[in-house]
Amino acid sequence: MKIKLCCLLVLLLALRLVSAAPDLTALKWDAESKQCAPKPGEVNLAFTFVCTNVSNNEVSITALRTSCGCTVAELPSTPYRLEPGSNVAIHVSMNVAGKYGLVTKSVSVESSAGVKTLLVSANVPDPKSSDPK
Numbered sequence: 805m806k807i808k809l810c811c812l813l814v815l816l817l818a819l820r821l822v823s824a825a826p827d828l829t830a831l832k833w834d835a836e837s838k839q840c841a842p843k844p845g846e847v848n849l850a851f852t853f854v855c856t857n858v859s860n861n862e863v864s865i866t867a868l869r870t871s872c873g874c875t876v877a878e879l880p881s882t883p884y885r886l887e888p889g890s891n892v893a894i895h896v897s898m899n900v901a902g903k904y905g906l907v908t909k910s911v912s913v914e915s916s917a918g919v920k921t922l923l924v925s926a927n928v929p930d931p932k933s934s935d936p937k
Contacts (some may be wrong), residue, residue, distance in 0.1 A: 825902070862916075
């Protein structure tokens with residue numbers, strides 16, 4: 805009897821864990837990466853990602869984490885709750901002062917639907933090559 809009860813408890817716990825798994829398809833993104841070609845001297849670059857909740861359940865975006873301090877990602881509020889069918893813009897800014905060439909940074913979006921990594925990149929012109937002589 806005790807063995808049957810233990811097996812039943814383990815089965816119920818396993819079913820609860822499976823049903824609590826994130827739905828990785830709940831959010832649809834307008835893009836997973838964005839690029840830009842800044843003009844010489846332009847150092848603050850702006851990107852916008854839009855995600856839509858395509859599931860039948862509310863999804864909460866709980867955190868935005870960037871790969872370095874030169875990149876900032878913003879939501880209207882944190883946590884941000886997305887009702888089914890609604891969307892939100894995530895604004896990302898990247899400061900490329902002192903950098904040139906291809907610069908790529910990541911933004912991890914943590915939500916009840918799982919973690920999504922977005923990329924922003926810019927091909928920053930070398931200031932030495934744009935100086936007229």
